[in-house]
Amino acid sequence: MRTETLPSCPDVAPAMHDEAATLELTILMPCLNEAETLARCIVKAQAYLARSGVAGEVVIADNGSTDGSQAIAEAHGARVVPVAARGYGSALIGGIRAARGRYVIMGDSDDSYDFNALEPFVEELRQGAELVMGNRFKGGIMPGAMPKLHRYLGNPVLTAIGRLFFRSPCGDFHCGLRGFSRDAILRLDLQAPGMEFASEMVVKATIQRLRIAEVATILHPDGRSRPPHLRSWRDGWRHLRFLLLFSPRWLFLYPGFILFAGGLGGMAWLLPQARAIGGVTLDIHSLLYAAVATVVGLQSVLFWVFTKIYGTREGMLLEDENFNRRLRRLSLERGLVAGGLLLVLGVVLGAVALGTWGSVGYGSLHPEATMRLIIPSATAILLGFQLIYGCFFISVLEIRSSRSGG
Known part of the structure; x- marks a missing residue:
């Protein structure tokens, strides 16, 4: 032959x-x-x-x-x-x-x-x-x-x-x-x-x-x-x-949701005061790690959205009408409003922390008290920027997808 x-x-x-x-x-x-x-x-x-x-x-x-x-x-x-x-x-x-x-x-x-x-x-x-x-x-x-x-x-x-x-x-x-x-x-x-x-x-x-x-x-x-x-x-x-x-749900969505929900719950639990579990006391250091989990979790969920849009467009993933319907509800404007509210919350908490510092003549402060304002302030600002930029990027992907479909 x-x-x-x-x-x-x-x-x-x-x-x-x-x-x-x-x-x-x-x-x-x-x-x-x-x-x-x-x-x-x-x-x-x-x-x-x-x-x-x-x-x-x-x-x-x-x-x-x-x-x-x-x-x-x-x-x-x-x-x-x-x-x-x-x-x-x-x-x-x-x-x-x-x-x-x-x-x-x-x-x-x-x-x-x-x-x-x-x-x-x-x-x-x-x-x-x-x-x-x-x-x-x-x-x-x-x-x-x-x-x-x-x-x-x-x-x-x-x-x-x-x-x-x-x-x-x-x-x-x-x-x-x-x-x-x-x-x-x-x-x-x-x-x-x-x-x-x-x-x-x-x-x-x-x-x-x-x-x-x-x-x-x-x-x-x-x-x-x-x-x-x-x-x-x-x-x-x-x-x-x-x-x-090829499975963005398991790579991004599920781990991200667990991190976000767990981190947010941990922050809510630790914000009022330190908590003791058995002989272990959890304080602002644990609060900081809970904030990190919240930020990473949201970023992971956003990566899932990005991957779903791109993967569907490139034929790697099947069209998901439920996902598309939810995405249409999350318009750019709504995302900007939600991100803007988080930014305002972060700035307000930062201003309160600054006022607390000013009340003692900008001298030494007790970290246990001030960090309970600074950590949620920084977290809200990070989440706000993540959400705003994420929504803009989703809009870019959708524009590209529309041109491909035409």
Whole structure:
């Protein structure tokens, strides 16, 4: 088979489908120096296509192999698509765009998945599923196939976070064997170049309400003698970072609301006098930290609003009519009035504190008394400026959004 180099996206452009419009399935494998196991994977995939009668192809998205993987792939009848941009996600994005099948089933080329047993994926795809996820925890993880850190901590925790944040039905966010409608996945405009591509696909498919199904999948031990490309802590953090970036409620709103409400409550409790809890006395120092929590909390909630507007405009988040309705109520003018009132309150409290200082000839003061005026004064001024500037920035985002929509 011939080798193709396709420019762009990030270095690969959409393939021409005219010459192979009848293909139903592309079996796609990302590859970076997989000479040890690549042939076995291709043979299994070809055997499945021959046995099932599915009109399909095997595509190897090569990410710059230097061990002869390309020649091995061609010798076994696979089509090689070179992808210059490095990374697991980059290779798969290039391979998906170059695929000629209506459906794509992707899987690692390390012989950890059985490409001769793809019937459940194809069946679900034919029944209308747009993404079919493998689930290794349901299908079985063979001895030595997955490190204990991944099996009992990394995968379960990240999957649980993904299910909580996005209400995803997937029970194994990081299974490398999955099938999907090529057109549906291309519409998601996947961008992640690294291992977090696996999470991006599931998250965006869930957000865009694609039809998602799940099938039990067996994970076999890696057939290579060298260590895998995966780096546990680095790639785990990149997955977690992605999940947080796509869930502004959990990243900004919920922590911000807790900080704001807790800080405001703490200030109200500590303003009149010092409070004792057991043998611990909380005074102006605790009041100061409560004020900090209030300011940081409001800023975090504002960041949630900014992110929701921007994320919706860029297609990262779905339109939320409840959010839009509440945002319309919070007009620039109302925000300016609320911020202005906070500024006035802060200045008034500052003036009272200044008068208290003047009553003693601007000499020494007792911090316990004066700071109960200074701290709320400074807090109100900070909150006022935050609210005013935040409302102006929201108005800027809405103007940009209106121009984009037009």
